[in-house]
Amino acid sequence: GAAILSAADWAESNGFTHIITLDADGQHNPEDTSRFVDLIKENPWTIIIGNRQFNNAVPFSSRFGRQFSNMWIWITTGWRVQDSQSGFRAYPVAALRQVNCRGRRYDFEVEILVRGVWAGLSIVYTDILVHYSDETKKASHFDPFQDNVRISRVYTWLVIRNFLPWPHKVLFNTDSKERLSILHPVRSFKLLIHESGSPKDMAFSSMLGIFMGTLPLISCHSIAIFFIATRLRLNRLVALSVSNICMPPFVPALALSVGYFIRHGRYLTEFNIQTLGYEAPQRLFEYLIGSLIVGPVLALFVGMIVYLLTMIYHNLRSSKGKDGHAG
Template identity: 45%
Template sequence: MPVNPLIVIPVFNHGASLRDVAKRAMKYGDVLIVDDGSTDSGVAEISDLELNLISHDENLGKGQAILTAVEKARKMGKTHIITIDADGQHFPEEIPNFIEAISQSPEAIFVGSRDFTGQNIPGSSKFGRSFSNFWLRVQTGIKLSDVQSGFRAYPLEIFTVVKTSEPRYAFEVEILVKAAWAGYELKDLPIKVFYPEPEERVSHFDALKDNLRISLLNTRLTMRAFLPLPHRQYDKDAEGRITPIHPMRSLRILLAKDETPSRLAIAGAMGMLLGTLPLIAMHSIAIIIFCSFFRLSKITGLAVSQLCIPPLVPALCIEAGHYLRYDKFLTEISLQTLGYEAVDRFYEWVLGSLVLGPLFAIIIGIVIYVMAFTIKRFLDMKPQ
C-alpha cells in the first residue's frame, strides 16, 4: 500500500506566518490546518486557500491538535501525517524528504533533527533538546538527536495502539517514548531551522508550566521504565491487522530479534559488577539505568544481580578487603567486629568489591556467553 500522507499544521496565534507556511506546504500534498483556539484572526488570512481547516473553540494544546488531525486523516484515507510548525521555524521545502523517508520505512516515526549551527538559536532550545534526548535514552535505550522537534512524520497506525495522556507540548515526548515501547522505530531526519531575532520570535511554550508538565511526564515514564517488566509489543497478523503480543511472547521475540550472546553477556556482567558494589538500596536502579541507556537486557542484568544478595557476596568482599588491609582474613564474627567496627567493615566491603566485582563479572559474562552462544547455534540449526 503506497504511503499517502496528510500535511498537518497546528496553529495557535501564528497569523503572521501561517499563510506563507501553508502556501509553501501545499506544493507537496494535502494540507490540514488545525486552529487550536486562536484569537488573532490569523486563520482569516488563509480563507482563500484550497486546504482543509478544523478549528477548536478553545485552546486545547498542541497534542490535542495533532490527535484531531489524526482523526481527520483517517477519514481522508491517509496513511501518515507530517506535522510542521506554523511559526516559520521549519522549511516546508523539506517535506519531500519526509515523504521519501516514510516510503522507505512506512512503520517508523521520523523526527526532524534541527541544525543548531545557525544564528539566533535560543540557549533554552539547546538545553531542552539535550535534556529530552537524555531522558528518552534512559527510558527507551534509543538515541535520538532532537526529541523536541515538531517537524515529524507519524504512521497513523501508531495512534491506534499508543494511548497518551498529555494534551499539550509534553505530548510530543510521550508519543515517542510509548511508540518505542510498543516496538516502533524512531529515526532522525536532518532538517534546517530558522530562528528570527528574539524580539520577533513568537512562542507559546510556557517555560514554567510546560517544563513542569514535561518533568512530571519524564518522572512517570522513567518509573515505568525502571520496572523489570517487558512492555507490550505490537505486530501484524496474517491479514495485516495490528495486534498486541503477550508480554512473555514479546520478550522472546525481542531476544530473538535484537539480543546477541555478547550483549547478553555484557548485561549479565554489568549486573554482577553493580550487584557486587555496596550500592545499598540502589542496585536495581543503577542496573536499570545502565541497561536502558545502552539498550541491554534489563531482565538479564537484574536476574544476575540476585546472586549478590547478602550474605555470601558481601561477606566475600569484606574478607577480601580485610585481607588486603591486614594480610589476613577476618575470622572473628562478633558484636565488636560487625557492630562497633561497622565502618571498617563497610570500607573493606568497598575495597573487596573493587577486586572481586570485576572478577565475578568476567566469570559470569563468560558463562552467559557460552550458554547463549550454544542456544543460539542450536536454534539456528533447527529447521524453520
C-alpha cells in the first residue's frame, strides 16, 4: 500500500493520470500491461484488475483466499468481483490521491477497491495468465498471520460502515444511470422493475427478503430490506415482494413456537393476556431466537425455488429467441 501511494505521488508530480502495478514475485507477465493500457483509454475512471486464470499449480490457499475475499467485497460494495486479490491492476492517480485508505500493506489492496467503489469508481477486469513456483512463494513478503489480521480488521470495519445508515461520500460522479427519487415516482418504479434479473441475483434478493421478513423488526421490515438490498445491489422490488410471505400469522407463529421450544423444551399452547401480554418481552425474545433458525432455512428453500424458476424462464426466453431468428 505504501509503495503504491508513493508511486501515485510520483506519477502525479510528473503528469501521469494512471499507474499500473504488478506483484514483484514473478507470478505476472509484464507484457500483459498492454491490455491495461487499452482498457484505461476506454474506462478512465475505473480500477482495472487482472483476473488471474488459475491452473492446477496454484496453491489451494490462493484459490480459497480469492473466493473468500470476493465474497466480502460483494458484501461491502455489492460488486461481484472476480479476483479481488490480484496485484496486477491499473489505478487512476486521482483516485489514489483522494480516496482515504488507512491500510499500508496488503490490506490496502482490498480497502482501495471498497472505498473506490464507494467514491464512485467502477471495476473492470481483463484476463491474465499467472505463474506460480517455489521461487514465487519465497519472494512473497506476505505475512500469513499479521497481514491476515490486518485484512480481517479492515473488512470488519468496512462491513460495519457499509451498513451504517448514512451515504458514502461520492468523489467521482461517473455513474450516468438514473437514480430513485420520491420526486419522480413513476421513473423510480420503472427503475425498480428493470433491476438485475439474473437467476443468482433473483435468488439472493428473495433470500434477503425472506430472512429479513422473518425477523421481529416490527414496522421496520420494508425499510430494512430496501436499505440492505440497495447496499448489496440486489433487486429491491423482488426482495420487498417476497418478504410478504412472512406476514402474520404463519411465519411469525412458527418462529415464536420454535423459539419457545428452544427455551422451554415444549410448545406454547396457552394464548392469553398472561402469555402474550404480561410476558410479551419474553415472547419477543423467543420470536427472535426462532426467527434466526426459521429465517435461514426458509430463505434457502425459497431462494432455491426462485433460482430454478428464473433459470427456467431465462432458458425459455433464450430458446424462443433462437426459434425467432431461425424463422
